[in-house]
Amino acid sequence: MPRIKSFDELKTYREKLLESGRPVSSDRDADVPVIVKIAMATCSLAAGAGKIMQFMTEELEKRGIDASIVGTGCMGYCYAEPTIEVTLPGQEPVVFGYVDMKKADHIIERYIKQGEVVDGVIPVNYKKVEEL
């Protein structure tokens, strides 16, 4: 745990964190090919995100898929909770809504393993600060 003692140290520290070349460091293990983000705010948890998190964690390991699983805050799609975002190597992130065990299984088998299109994709409807 570094203690940052100056602005320059913060800059250096950030550079180091970014060396992995990943967008954020939960994707830190440089060789992990798949990133699965699960919205884990109060509302998401009420809709069952906790179970999806457990399912994803166990099943991805069982099925031998090297993935980094991240719990995030609210993604904003309350009507479609639980929502998860999957990033495959070299591809744009894709958000899936209405995820239950069956859908989660589907996403692993069809989308993550074979890159096939799966129902329930939510188009990104906002601009990020970086895009402006």
Add this chain to the structure above:
Amino acid sequence: MNEMSEDQVKSIPRKKQIRIALRNCGVIDPERIEEYIEKDGYFSLGRILTELSPEETIRIVKESGLRGRGGAGFPTGLKWEFALKNKSDQKYVVCNADEGDPGAFMDRSILEGDPHSVLEAMAICGYAIGADTGYIYIRAEYPLAIERLKTAITQAREYGFLGKAIFGTKFNFDIFLKYGAGAFVCGEETALIHSMEGRRGEPSLKPPFPAESGYLGKPTNVNNVETFANIPVIFQKGPEWFRGIGTDKSKGTKVFALAGKVNNVGLIEVPMGTTIREVIFEIGGGIREGKKFKAVQTGGPSGGCLTEKHLDTPIDYENLIACGSMMGSGGMIVMDEDDCMVSVARFFLDFTVEESCGKCAPCRIGNKRLYELLDRICKGKGEMEDLDRLKNLSIVIKDTSLCGLGQSSPNPVLSTMDNFYDEYISHVVDKKCPSGVCRDLLEYFIVEENCVGCTACARACPVGAISGERKEPHVINPEICIKCGACMEKCKFDAVILR
């Protein structure tokens, strides 16, 4: 919940929203400070502490045009300047996380999804006004937000972003949590401060403003969660950038909790100046089940309802007030043709009566009387004079209440009366509820053609109001009927209806 059809997916427009306050929500792991740092976290604080003076810091906030996101829209930079100018040995920064509007969850989502952005902004504010201590006043009903804030504060201390000699400078700042018991009035800054001091959560007259005499009598700057969440970005991208988004007088974006009868209920962030139509019909995907839009309540119990004619109004502080509502903290409850506006007004008044602290008479007694009048009208016992009473009493409460709660609590009544006077008339004169909501104005009725005379309803009726021969149509006697609905539940032929 059904999955979206192809059409529905296509109907969601791309990129009407801009995420500034929500920039990291749903993107980073809120429990890992490293991810926040990678997203340029604590860079604004670092730059300000090493390169800018408090005055320059405040100048940038003023230049950005940022206004308070808690509802009133007071210019944030100006608020900070007042706190800076008041000299004192001790000053405080307070983050108002006492989110209490029914159906609103903007602040909770920010705190759960990106707690560090609020911590960083509070430290920036502390430096700007000369405070070394910050408090987050958060309601105890938000356990996950509290948990994530605690984790974030611990991490920030370990990294040296909170504590002594931050970034190797002479600036010290630390943040602590204060829990609220979930009283709506404690969102009012003076009541909030009294609650923090361990006293009753009651407001007091301003002036003195908290910037002069706040927590423990010291100069205190109170800002809302969303206001703080905007601060680090303003310093990363510059005030001109922020000013470039929004309308003439309202800059940047606003987060709304879109709820009620829309297809895409959700947490959204749109640039100021976006129209209500765009929010409801494009981002929100329109009204559920293809029903007709009737009204949208903004500003929660303090706001008013906006109707069809306001749909193309660009959302900003001034426009919403001109329409008889207000920005509020960002709750947006959409209502369709099935909602009765008189009972909507009664619902909000019920909330206000419950939440009024009771310190001043207009709010304590007046709102109770308003509620009783509305209740009478909903029960079909209203008279035409009641409508005048409603209006007069509303104006008196607004003019004479001590704090923002009472000054705004009659707004739902006034705005529904302005926009849906015919519904009030139906309730009072015709004793009918056009939307079919007010139970006392409805009666259970058996449609002769549908009734097969099975006697199921008559056997279910607890008061013996239903009569009729076997295999002949039955009849409900409205004089005896207690409107329990047991007959409707039992009928397999849809013969029992409410009318």
